Amino acid sequence: MREKGLLATLARLIPYAGNTIPRLMLGVLVGIAAHMFALALPQVLRDLVNGLEQNLNLQFLLGSVGLFLLLGASEAILVLLRRWLVLEPGTQVEARMRNHLYEKLQKLPISFHDQWPSGQLLSRSVQDLGLLRRWISFGFVLLIANIVMIAVGLGILFNTHWMLGTILLVSSLPFWVRGFNYQREYGMASRQSQDQAGDLATNVEESVHGIRVLKAFGRGEQAAGVFSRGAKELRMTELRKARLNSNLWLFIIMLPELSIGLSLLAGVYLISSGELTLGGLVSYFATVMVLRWPIESLGFLLAFTLDAKAAVQRFVEVIDQPIDISEEEQLQSIENPVGRLEFKDVHFRYPDAPDKQRDLIDGVSFKIEPGESVALIGITGSGKSTVTSLATRLYDTTSGSIEIDGVDIRKLSFGELRSTIAMAFEDATLFSASVRDNVLLGRPDASEEEFKQALSIAQAEFVYDLPEGVETIIGEEGMSLSGGQRQRLALARAVAAKPSILVMDDPLSALDVDTEALVENALRKVLAGTTALIVAHRPSTVMLADRVALLQDGKITAIGTHSELLNNSEHYRYVISSFDSEKQVII
Amino acid sequence: MSTFGTLNEDESDLSKEDSKVIRNRSLKLLISLIQPVKKRLYLSFGIGILSQLLRVIGPAIIAYALDTALPAAVNDDQIPLLTAVGGYLLVAVATASMTAFFIRYGARINQDVLLDLRQRMFRHTQKLSVEFHERYTSGRVIARQTSDLDSIRELLDTGGNEMVVSLMFMIFTGGALLILDPQSFLVLMASWIPLYFITRWFIRSARLQYRRSRVASARLIVYFVETMTGIRAVKAFRTEKRNQQKYGDLNEDYRRITKRTIQLFGIFDPSLIFTGSVAMTFVLLFSGSRVIEGELGIGVLTAALLYTRQFFGPIERIAVFYNSYQAASAALEKISGVLEEEPTVPEPEKPAELKKIQGELDFDKVSFNYSNNVPVLPEFSLNIPAGQTIAMVGTTGAGKSTLAKLISRFYDPVLGSVSLDGIDLREISSTDLRRHIVMVTQEAYLFSGSVSDNIALGKPGASAEEVAAAAQAVGAHEFIMQLPDGYDTDVNKRGGRVSAGQRQLISFARAFLADPSVLILDEATSSLDIPSERQVQLGLQTLLKGRTAIIIAHRLSTVAIADRVLVMEHGRIIEDDSPSKLIEGEGKFSKLHKAWRESLV
């Protein structure tokens, strides 16, 4: 893909600026006006002094003082105005982009989140957008104002004498040549530094999320080593940026000065040949001095703008990601939801699977009748969790279809689909909110009755003993709970959603035998009226289900009751049985 | 309220004393950061001032050229002109080169300071105890290390040296004015009074706003991180809209605060400009009236006016710097708070010397509760002889993991002591402790990176053969070879690329490779299918020879390889004996075992 140009990239900001564009433009105008004052001030000052020389009286003095005060006040007001005008555009663009990014991220499919390191997303949302705010309200405005100022200044210079203007222009040529290379090189470095900052953020994030593992193995120091390496790489990139900047600055400072030196020579020649007055030459120098700052700041503003470009690029990279799991245009709705779930020749492979490998899900077909519950059995890595995530469209099937009550799930709105099916994941994925909020995640408007019932089905009554009962905040990812407690809350959450289809991925793995039995008894009542797909590893969990489906080599190779399969399927016996032929427990 | 560490981090409106304590703390941090680069900093100041001085020479040369060289040139004497031009060009080249050097050199200093702070933060958060992380949450640690550090980077970028140069410039100018016309100098000094009040107002309001801004930004980050971490649940339970609402509110909060902060500077800066203009007006008024009265020459008036103008020239740059300084110091306040936190599980000052570790564990009158003060483990004593394999079972929430975490010193007991071979764990350095005691936690966390990196975490620098051998021993080798790039396959964040059971196998291989004297397995096989579990247990039998092991499991299959079984309930060990005795007996375990046998096929 060819990289887009600077302007085309920055133009992506326009939609976010929206209704604040007039203010921003006004800010630019005011900024230009303030610059014009700065250009005018030396002139005014000189006139004033000259005037005072001729009119030595109090009246003129007071008049001048008044004029001065007026000028000073106007400049201050213009600056005040400019700063005030650009406030709203800058912060609005930042906030809108940040909201949009968040919205987009929530929409992007799980496969995107699998692949994108979280710190890269965070650094885009925080660092990059902050940079853009500063660029819009400061860099952009000054860039334009300074360019205008330089243009006007050049006009004045040419007006003084064409030769002097030409000297300045010609001597700036190396800068343009240099600047072209600079733009390319700095642009790359800037992009790289932002990417590296994102990698560092990822590194930090993992080091805290995985803190328990790092502690358990005493690998904090090693993690710090990895982090240091990343931080040093970032440092190198920043130093490269500084080197590029310093090379540019060398020109930016030297060239105007050189042209002043040459103008001195030319000016004296012009004066002696009578083409220029001394006053003309003096005002030429005065103007060049005033222009010095805007010219020099161009270097810094150019770098700033390139940083902004890289930030926009990084932002739109995410924004332009295709959402390949989205709602269809023509939505259907289930008339009478009863909860029949049917897999029809479903195929699925993860995008990064090697070509020669068979599809992970290689033609799965089965049907769960309303109210029926089916256990899904298979060895580790056979694709059970994958099957469950296909049913809620966390991933879309590669081919084949899944239907609920005869309607293809791709024809349902996400809202309908995901309120019809509730999931209990294999890892609890809780949030650092109250117990209540966690359990009622899928149905915030559930009654107190239903809430308590869900807790009791999942045998999660322990929550009443927490310091603040059901309002206790359970800590990040529920880490202030025991493993079994977390799992029961996740189960309660799925139950509380009152779905017509319940999908549970190994829901009892962290429970002890007693609690497991209690949960099973309570769940059975719920399951009597609910369609359920239960991933299981243990015979005890299998007992929850009416029938068992065996997932083997990507296909359902056997389906039937537990005892049927025990009799008929050798693979089933292999997966589920803890006994060898002599009925001896194999350790 | 105490200001220690991160305790009142979310407060912005601090009392005077608290504010002072916190400011001092962050100032101390700043100084300690600058200390190592002090010499270089001086040098860079020197170069900065020199290049500034050179730039002042430029106009003087022009003046010389116009006053002296020009008339000479008209009289056909070209030498002064050529000297002037040559001199000017020389100065131009020198200034430019110096500035260029200054930029590179300054960047080096800045980056070194930043790198230092980054590393300190990272190391320190790694050192802090699990308890701290539970309270503080990952989002905030991340916020401190990303957006707060960014504010400091910005401060460094604005350039402290430029500030020094500007200040010097002001002082020189003020001095020149004092010599030229003391009365005008007094007027200039009088302008410091409003300047002082304006600045004081700005500091106070900005400090408050910037503190708020840090808090708001951290909230935003925390929420962002949490959403992205739980994205599956977010999607499955359709909370996108609610999240968007909440995030939008937080975002708007942050925007408002940012806006207010910028607005403050938007008032501060023009006020300075205005003060400068007023000062100039007064100089004009006073010296002008003296000119009228014939007390002062018009040349002096011009010069006084120019000096006054020059004096206020760099003040805007100083203001910009000061503004970034305010922003950065709010960030430094938060960062220094984290750095001030001490691990609640501290390193021993004089670590005990460990010789050959046998692996005997002893709990002596230990009791424990988490920071919420709900008792979890009432007082108990327990001895585990070296080399014993313990199976720990019990109802969920009984405190099994808690007990395990005491052994691996995630927490220290509230009362009593835990010791390894008779040495209190509190006296063992963490390096030694981690080498000898390794725990596979209940939640199998994988880092993004290759499978082999994840396994090698157990033993840094392990060879590919060792890694593969460990994987083979736990029965993970086969599936790893099926992955697209085998051992080099990236498992993605949190190991999302592999299945739950595969994650456990990898974590297990990790522990296998670590080869500790004491091994704790907290439900390390809960997500495995029965055949894999069987294989793991075969591996365990060889692995556990000659080690102390504590295996927490709900599946009683583990019990068969154990020498001893502990049954826990409500924080107490209610049964403790060899498996066969317990099974024969009438207790809890025997009932559990029976139920479990029946559930098997």
Ligand SMILES: Nc1ncnc2c1ncn2[C@@H]1O[C@H](COP(=O)(O)OP(=O)(O)OP(=O)(O)O)[C@@H](O)[C@H]1O
């Ligand atoms: N996001 C992913 N990208 C690519 N491959 C994946 C991804 N998630 C899982 N896999 C692969 O797909 C296979 C099936 O994974 P899945 O999680 O469905 O297994 P499972 O049957 O649930 O296993 P377990 O019993 O261990 O939970 C595994 O081999 C795994 O490596």
Ligand SMILES: Nc1ncnc2c1ncn2[C@@H]1O[C@H](COP(=O)(O)OP(=O)(O)OP(=O)(O)O)[C@@H](O)[C@H]1O
């Ligand atoms: N970090 C924590 N902060 C506060 N309370 C905690 C924390 N971790 C655990 N608890 C509480 O301490 C008790 C014991 O928890 P622990 O994790 O030790 O149980 P467990 O026996 O391992 O249970 P499980 O079999 O479910 O894993 C539980 O009531 C739990 O809520």
Ligand SMILES: [Mg+2]
């Ligand atoms: Mg699974």
Ligand SMILES: [Mg+2]
């Ligand atoms: Mg536990």
